[in-house]
Amino acid sequence: MPDSQELSQPPRPATAGALSPGEEKPAVEFRDIDIAYGKFVAVRDFSLSIAKGSFVTLLGPSGCGKTTILRSIAGLVDISDGQIMIGGRRVDDVPIYKRNIGLVFQSYALFPHKNVFDNVAFGLKYRNVPKPEIVRRVGQALEMVRLPGSEKKLPSQLSGGQQQRIALARAIVFEPQVLLLDEPLSALDANMREEMRVEIKKIQKETGITAIFVTHDQEEALSMSDRIVVMNAGAVEQIGTPQEVYDTPATAFVANFLGKANMLAGTVSRSGQAVVLATGQTINVACPRPLADGSKVTVVVRPQKLSVGAAAGANRLSGRVVSASYLGGSAIYEIDIGGQTNIRANAPISGRVLREGEAIDLGFDPEGCVLLDEDGQRIS
């Protein structure tokens, strides 16, 4: 992991009031930042404005620059160009310990020999908060993460999920301006991950804290975020609500990264009202503007937009079942349509589950498709 040791250390104290939150100002704003490690540019022209109290997720594959951006907010990495504002104030020259930021990472990074109380109290002690106040606030934070009364336990006596809750309590106990979470759930097993998703989201709402969450897991991003920033190779591909990025991906990368997308290659006909697929079938599309006949496009259709059998939809595609997985109530079919074998439909079952080799009819609406140009950019 590129996450360095310094990142796993708890934040140093902030001087009280060093950065008072701006009233209407974005909680965090990036203006055209570049970040380089030596000659290697890890982040390019990154701009983003994060509203106070919102939950924003940086989503992208490993190595795309997510951690680097989080590090820049915390002041753990220098930006080579651009500006970062926290609460409307430029922080380029504000040292790490004066940035009032809570951090949670994949590795829980608790002090192993300190008990839960001392781990959570760490940021408050540094800030010279009086003892009774510390006791009260640690108790409150532990209640919030649903581990009340665990003050005397050692990290080794806690499960992974519980340790991560303590790390969360430690990050929020001093009421930071911004909470940074770098893949905090990736070390947990699947059940615990889902539980923690809900918990983190709930705590974020209750406290009204501005959260920036990093993950490479699209489900996590879709289920937790107010807005998602989809990143690829150090640059932003798309910023939008979960539904926007899922339903109307701006690029081929976004379409493919956010779950399964059927990518149907073809050429434009009827000035963009229809597309003749490489498989020979013609479908109607809802193109927002006229296109030159013969130009190459890709039609993107999500598996859930394909209905199976006699269902509705202005478009019809027929093919053969390559494989079927019954999920209880619905099924996932892999389908061959005229030689393109990787078409996926995720549809409710009406009647019985079709078997491998059987003929299958698919229906979908032109409005359920997104059109990409030859460069993989959405045509709008």
Ligand SMILES: Nc1ncnc2c1ncn2[C@@H]1O[C@H](COP(=O)(O)OP(=O)(O)O)[C@@H](O)[C@H]1O
């Ligand atoms: N300290 C470093 N020195 C040199 N290259 C680094 C350093 N940290 C990260 N990188 C590189 O920068 C890119 C982005 O890394 P990172 O921000 O950790 O990505 P992510 O968190 O999205 O996986 C990667 O190519 C990584 O190898």
Ligand SMILES: [Mg+2]
């Ligand atoms: Mg990372």
